[in-house]
Amino acid sequence: MSALLEIRDVFVRFKLRGGVFSSAGTIDAVSGVSLDIEEGKTYGIVGESGSGKTTLARAVAGLHHASEGSILYRGQELVDLPEAEFRKLRREIVMMFQDPIGSLSPRLTIKSLITEPFRIQGMSDRDLDAEAKRLLTMVGLPPEFAARYPYQISGGQARRVGVARALALDPKLLIADEPTAGLDVSIQGEMLNLLARLQDELGLAIMIITHNLNVVRHITDKVGIMYLGKLVEEGPTEEVFARPQHPYTLALLAANPEPDPDAQLMRVELQGEPPSILRRPKGCEFHTRCPFVQPRCSTDVPAWSSHGAVAHRCHFPEIWAQEDAATT
Amino acid sequence: MAVLDIRDLSVSYATPRGPLKALRNVSMTIPEKKITGIVGESGCGKSTLISSIIRLMAPNAKVGSGEVRFKGENLLARSENEMRALRGTEISMVFQDPMQTHNPVLTVGRQMIDIQYRDKLSKAEKRKRAAGMLALVGIPDPEARLNQYPFEFSGGMRQRIAIAMALMAKPSLLIADEPTTALDATLEVQIIKRLRELQDEIGCSILFISHHLGVIAELCDEVVVMYAGEVVESGTVRDVFHNPAHPYTRALLECDPGHIKVRTRNLPTIPGNIPDLVNLPSGCIFAERCDKRHDACAARPAMGTASPGHHAACHLIAERVTA
Amino acid sequence: MTDTAVSLPKPRSELGEIFHHLVRDPLGLAGLIIVTLIVASALFAPWIAPYDPIEMNIPDRLQGPNLAHLMGTDQLGRDTFSRVIWGGRVALQVALPTIAGAIAIGLVLGMIAGYGPKWLDNLIVLFFDTVRSFPTVMFALAVVALVGPSLNTVILVIMVTSIPTYGRVVRTLTQSLKEAEFITAEKSLGASTARIMGIHIVPNVLGPLAVLAAMDIPTVVGLEAGLSFLGMGVKPPTPSWGSLLNDGYSLIRNTPWLIVAGGIPLILTTLGFTFLGEALRDVVDPKLRGKGGK
Numbered sequence: 006m007s008a009l010l011e012i013r014d015v016f017v018r019f020k021l022r023g024g025v026f027s028s029a030g031t032i033d034a035v036s037g038v039s040l041d042i043e044e045g046k047t048y049g050i051v052g053e054s055g056s057g058k059t060t061l062a063r064a065v066a067g068l069h070h071a072s073e074g075s076i077l078y079r080g081q082e083l084v085d086l087p088e089a090e091f092r093k094l095r096r097e098i099v100m101m102f103q104d105p106i107g108s109l110s111p112r113l114t115i116k117s118l119i120t121e122p123f124r125i126q127g128m129s130d131r132d133l134d135a136e137a138k139r140l141l142t143m144v145g146l147p148p149e150f151a152a153r154y155p156y157q158i159s160g161g162q163a164r165r166v167g168v169a170r171a172l173a174l175d176p177k178l179l180i181a182d183e184p185t186a187g188l189d190v191s192i193q194g195e196m197l198n199l200l201a202r203l204q205d206e207l208g209l210a211i212m213i214i215t216h217n218l219n220v221v222r223h224i225t226d227k228v229g230i231m232y233l234g235k236l237v238e239e240g241p242t243e244e245v246f247a248r249p250q251h252p253y254t255l256a257l258l259a260a261n262p263e264p265d266p267d268a269q270l271m272r273v274e275l276q277g278e279p280p281s282i283l284r285r286p287k288g289c290e291f292h293t294r295c296p297f298v299q300p301r302c303s304t305d306v307p308a309w310s311s312h313g314a315v316a317h318r319c320h321f322p323e324i325w326a327q328e329d330a331a332t333t
Numbered sequence: 334m335a336v337l338d339i340r341d342l343s344v345s346y347a348t349p350r351g352p353l354k355a356l357r358n359v360s361m362t363i364p365e366k367k368i369t370g371i372v373g374e375s376g377c378g379k380s381t382l383i384s385s386i387i388r389l390m391a392p393n394a395k396v397g398s399g400e401v402r403f404k405g406e407n408l409l410a411r412s413e414n415e416m417r418a419l420r421g422t423e424i425s426m427v428f429q430d431p432m433q434t435h436n437p438v439l440t441v442g443r444q445m446i447d448i449q450y451r452d453k454l455s456k457a458e459k460r461k462r463a464a465g466m467l468a469l470v471g472i473p474d475p476e477a478r479l480n481q482y483p484f485e486f487s488g489g490m491r492q493r494i495a496i497a498m499a500l501m502a503k504p505s506l507l508i509a510d511e512p513t514t515a516l517d518a519t520l521e522v523q524i525i526k527r528l529r530e531l532q533d534e535i536g537c538s539i540l541f542i543s544h545h546l547g548v549i550a551e552l553c554d555e556v557v558v559m560y561a562g563e564v565v566e567s568g569t570v571r572d573v574f575h576n577p578a579h580p581y582t583r584a585l586l587e588c589d590p591g592h593i594k595v596r597t598r599n600l601p602t603i604p605g606n607i608p609d610l611v612n613l614p615s616g617c618i619f620a621e622r623c624d625k626r627h628d629a630c631a632a633r634p635a636m637g638t639a640s641p642g643h644h645a646a647c648h649l650i651a652e653r654v655t656a
Numbered sequence: 657m658t659d660t661a662v663s664l665p666k667p668r669s670e671l672g673e674i675f676h677h678l679v680r681d682p683l684g685l686a687g688l689i690i691v692t693l694i695v696a697s698a699l700f701a702p703w704i705a706p707y708d709p710i711e712m713n714i715p716d717r718l719q720g721p722n723l724a725h726l727m728g729t730d731q732l733g734r735d736t737f738s739r740v741i742w743g744g745r746v747a748l749q750v751a752l753p754t755i756a757g758a759i760a761i762g763l764v765l766g767m768i769a770g771y772g773p774k775w776l777d778n779l780i781v782l783f784f785d786t787v788r789s790f791p792t793v794m795f796a797l798a799v800v801a802l803v804g805p806s807l808n809t810v811i812l813v814i815m816v817t818s819i820p821t822y823g824r825v826v827r828t829l830t831q832s833l834k835e836a837e838f839i840t841a842e843k844s845l846g847a848s849t850a851r852i853m854g855i856h857i858v859p860n861v862l863g864p865l866a867v868l869a870a871m872d873i874p875t876v877v878g879l880e881a882g883l884s885f886l887g888m889g890v891k892p893p894t895p896s897w898g899s900l901l902n903d904g905y906s907l908i909r910n911t912p913w914l915i916v917a918g919g920i921p922l923i924l925t926t927l928g929f930t931f932l933g934e935a936l937r938d939v940v941d942p943k944l945r946g947k948g949g950k
Contacts, residue, residue: 053517054488066844095846108841112859125847159606160375170845189374190544191588194600201598216517219590223597243596260518263591264546266570274526275519278487294519349680 007080008041009210010065010178015039015074015084017060021283032282034060036234037074042178047204047211049221049242051257052231055282058214059103061231062180065212066100067091078178096126099171100180105163105187109155115141115166116151122173140169144199161192168199175207182214197224218257222246230254233282233290240315250317253291289320297321335402336506336538337363337386342399344381346391353610355381356562359399360636363506363555368532368539370553370570372546372585376607377559379542383510385409386540387424388416404505421448425499429511431492435483441467441494442479448498466497469534471527489520496528500535508540513548525552546589550574558582561607561618564636568643578637578645580625617648625649677939684935690928694921698744705738710893718911728913730903736917739895744921746807746896750880751873754811758818759865765819766826767853767861771834781827784820792817792879800888810889814879818872825868829861863940870933874926881922897921 017035035057042048052058063069065076067083076083078098083091102108109118119140120133138148144165155163164184171179184200185193201224204211213221221228221242229239230253238251249255256273275294280286286293292302299321307318342359345352356378363369373379384390386401388408401408403424408416420426428434436444445463446456454462460479467475470493483491492512499507509528513521529552532539543549549556549570556573558566558581566579577583586592587601605622608614614621620630629648637650678684697704706726713733720728727736769780796813803809833839833856842852877897883889884898885905892899897918904915 053519063840068840068844092846095844100841100844102837102841102844104837108837110838110842110856113855121842121847122845125845125851190546190590191374191585191603193590194588194602195604197600198598198602205598217590219593222590223593223600256519260522261591262522262547262551264550264574264586264589265592266550266574268550274522278489278520279517 009044009079010042010212011075011077012038012040012042012061012065013075013077015061015064015071015076017057017064017069018072030283033234033285034282035064035071036285038231038234038236039074040229040236040239042210042212043226044177044210045204045208046227047213047225049213049215049225049228050231051215051218051221051228053216053257053279055233055279056231057234057282058216058231059182060234062100062182062212062214066098066180067095068100096122096174097177098180099174099176099178101164101167101171101182101184103183103186105160105167106155106158108167109163111155113154114151115153115155115158118155119151119166119169119173122170126174128174136173140173143172143203144169160187161189161195164188164196165199168203172203172207172209176209178210178212180212180214183216184213185215185217185220193220200224217261218246219261230257233280233285235290235318237291237319238315238317240313244313244315248312248315250312250315250322251291251319252295252297254317289318291319334365335362336365336404337540338400338402338405339382339386340400340402342382342385342401343397344378344385344390345395345397346381347393347395348611350611352395354397354562354613355394355610356385357613359559359562359564361557361564361567363538363540365505365538366532366536367554368529368541368552369555369557370549371540371542371557371559372544372549373559374544374585374607376561376610378562379559380510381562382559383426383508383540383542386508387420387426388413421504422451422502423504424506424508425502425504427492427495427499427507427509427512429514431488431495431512431515434495435491437483440480440482441486445479445494445498445501448501451502462501463497466501467494469500469531470494470497471523472497489516489524492516492524493527496524496531500531500537503535504537506538506540508542510542511544512541514543514545521548528552546574546586547591558585562610563618563646565619565647566643566645568639572640572643576639576643578639578643578650579619579647580623580649581619582645584622584624617646674936674939678935681935681938683931684939687928687931687933687935690924691932694744694925694928695748697741698748701741701745705735705741707735707738709734709738709742709895718907720911720913727917728911730900730914731907731910734895736900736914739900740897740917740921742895743897743900743918746890746894747877747880747921747925750807750811750814751876754815754818754876755869755872757811757815759822759869761815762819762822763826763858763861763865766823767830767857769823770827770830771849771853771857777827780823784823787817788820790817793882796879796883797886797888800883805883805888805891807890807894810880810883814876818876821872822865822868825864826861829864830857833857833860863936866940867933867937870929870936873929874922877925878922881918 015035015038016033018031018033021030021032038061050058050061060069064071071084074084078094116137120137123129123131123133123136137151141148141150146162146165181200185196188196197220200211213225215221225242227240228242228245229236230251232253238245238249238254245254249258252273256275259273262268273296276296277294280293288303288305289307292298295302301320305320307320309316309318312322339359339361342356344356345354359382371379385396396409442460442463446459449459449462464475464479467478472478472490472493486494513524516524525548541553553570556570557564558573558579560581566573566577566582573582574586577586584603588603593600603622608618608621616631617634620626634646634648636644636646639645639650678688711734715733716729717731717733718729719725725735725737727740729735765780769777795817799813800809839852839856842856880889881896881898881901884896885902889898890896900918901915904918907914
């Protein structure tokens with residue numbers, strides 16, 4: 006069976022604005038990413054600022070143009086698909102944006118906002134009052150919310166409106182960009198539980214973009230770690246968490262300490278700052294910050310290798326694995 | 334002795350719907366040469382508390398009662414000029430957004446020399462001190478970097494500069510308001526570690542505000558948990574995080590994703606919303622969302638002692654002691 | 657930091673909400689009262705004005721204020737109060753279509769410039785700058801000299817020269833809205849450009865435009881008065897505040913009342929609409945409403 010979404014060697018390239026004396030160059034915000042998302046499954050993409058995760062998501066949603074590579078949705082090529090054609094697919098591929106309130110048009114009521122997909126897709130013959138009520142109930146908001154404006158609701162409630170809006174037309178693929186950003190710890194769980202429940206009920210595939218590994222831990226089936234526009238590790242979520250292969254994954258895991266002052270920290274401490282995408286390091290992109298760096302890392306680009314179901318791009322996973330064993 | 338002693342502080346904001354009681358009878362002490370964390374979610378009153386301490390309050394804010402004692406003296410009774418002399422020398426601040434705390438058109442060196450205007454040193458000496466501070470917060474090649482402008486630094490570097498500037502005058506108290514929230518997690522841990530080392534070296538007290546429980550656990554000695562404008566629990570990090578006495582603290586710890594090791598499709602949450610701070614409920618502020626709610630909760634609980642140095646505002650403590 | 661969602665007043669309509677906050681602001685209330693008075697007196701001029709504004713009555717010429725003529729009479733014995741009231745009608749007849757036209761054209765051009773391709777933007781901005789570089793009064797005088805003075809000429813000239821004011825504001829607002837996340841969100845749902853402009857950009861631009869228009873009305877009224885004062889606007893005997901001022905100016909040695917009668921409505925209009933505009937500015941943005949110390 007082929008996957009719902011097949012991303013193959015995708016590059017998203019941006020032109021740099023040249024100054025008076027300098028010529029304009031290009032940067033690869035996404036630099037050769039391949040991954041598959043199966044129908045009804047959840048895929049988590051984790052990375053920090055500048056990793057290209059949001060750019061990748063927007064390329065899938067047709068909001069950025071992929072310069073190279075292929076994005077197949079049910080076998081249909083999305084790259085270079087004319088907007089008029091893409092519009093038909095927007096019923097099936099929907100996106101939730103980072104800023105819960107800022108992604109809602111401020112002068113529209115919640116009812117107008119969540120029934121907009123029907124109007125946009127020419128289905129305004131539906132009973133929009135009933136649809137609004139159905140959608141609000143589905144995401145756990147009282148029907149009275151229909152009359153409110155975005156500035157009158159909290160961040161958590163706005164998130165639910167975002168979910169209702171995205172799921173209005175029974176999509177097949179939901180792209181959720183930082184679904185818990187700006188939410189308090191006590192309601193982050195609500196959001197993730199809601200997504201998990203709706204996935205079970207509606208059977209949709211979800212692509213979650215986040216900087217926080219903990220967010221994807223419980224609701225994703227597969228997870229991919231991005232660094233400077235490339236995937237560095239990918240595999241079934243449980244295995245990646247249990248046995249991270251790439252030192253960057255380990256560093257991310259360690260950077261989310263548990264709230265226990267006596268916890269034994271298995272800390273992989275990174276050095277310095279993430280390099281600029283304008284000056285992509287040679288060899289392994291991660292070598293400038295890697296605590297286990299070897300001479301070879303600064304010259305050779307690591308290829309994908311597998312460890313069980315987990316694939317990674319690191320020359321020396323065994324070296325740091327031994328150190329890890331020594332410290333714990 | 335405590336550097337900062339806040340007693341019974343109540344602050345409200347005038348709104349069209351009536352006074353919004355952002356802080357109610359808040360008391361806490363910030364001990365000398367320790368890092369105290371304040372943890373709480375949106376609407377808990379963290380920002381109001383900080384603005385009351387440094388007396389930079391919104392025009393519609395009103396102090397209802399209480400004292401903010403800094404080294405024994407009530408800051409709320411000080412004149413504006415006296416406060417200004419205190420800010421940046423005795424009490425310094427680091428803010429959440431490192432991209433907006435620096436003047437974009439002046440070099441970092443110029444800004445770091447400017448803030449030493451109170452000291453009678455030559456410019457070269459001031460510059461040397463500035464370079465020394467940059468080195469201290471972990472910025473490589475500080476001499477050269479003094480000539481650069483803020484936009485030439487990354488977010489993490491700028492936050493380090495902000496910390497360097499805040500510590501320049503060797504303050505007795507550093508207030509850090511979510512200083513790492515805007516940064517990536519891998520940079521966050523680097524800065525947290527540096528802050529801990531600097532505190533040891535300089536010997537100041539730090540008031541560290543964060544919603545990130547893991548960071549509080551790692552960095553702080555003491556912790557104060559706030560909810561909807563009240564202090565609900567305080568004590569050493571070990572006491573509070575290992576034996577939370579208030580149901581809110583316990584629920585919050587359970588919700589922290591770093592806490593949940595076993596894979597689950599049903600994550601813990603705290604159902605409900607914080608109460609309306611204009612029309613407050615009469616009893617315990619957390620009662621509506623509390624899973625341990627009982628008859629006593631209709632009355633507002635007093636601060637009780639769970640163990641020496643560990644306090645919580647919950648009826649269950651008093652009942653446990655008497656039982 | 658304060659959670660606005662915990663309990664809410666009953667949702668009102670957008671206009672109701674604006675009115676509600678406007679009347680609570682002393683400046684807004686004052687502006688609203690003055691503007692209502694001016695508009696009402698212009699609307700009901702035939703019933704309010706005690707005399708026909710162009711009926712001459714030479715025996716009663718150049719009177720000071722008295723019971724029969726509240727503001728006295730002019731050199732032809734016409735009742736000044738009636739002329740002030742009817743003059744308001746002329747002033748609004750010029751101001752309202754002028755500003756409505758300028759807003760309509762400015763809105764369309766500004767949105768095209770702000771949302772459309774770069775070359776179109778450059779072209780429209782060039783047009784704005786060209787129009788703007790003519791001094792309005794000089795431009796008006798030139799046109800009037802060519803086609804002769806009339807109310808319609810005044811309206812047309814002021815309208816054309818006001819287009820860039822609105823167009824530039826709309827362009828800047830559109831440019832920043834274009835990058836807003838909710839516009840990207842709409843695109844991701846498949847919304848057409850027309851829909852994005854009409855439903856999501858226009859409503860967010862209208863608020864600031866209303867403020868600008870309120871502030872602009874006194875300018876336009878003043879321009880009309882100025883042109884009429886110079887004899888290039890409204891033709892006599894039609895009453896206009898400008899022609900009142902003109903008469904008052906030439907007769908200042910005979911009576912001071914005419915110039916006062918022409919000046920006071922101009923000052924009131926300026927104050928009223930400026931107050932209203934200032935207050936509107938704070939109210940049209942829903943996010944700023946009810947915040948701060950008010």
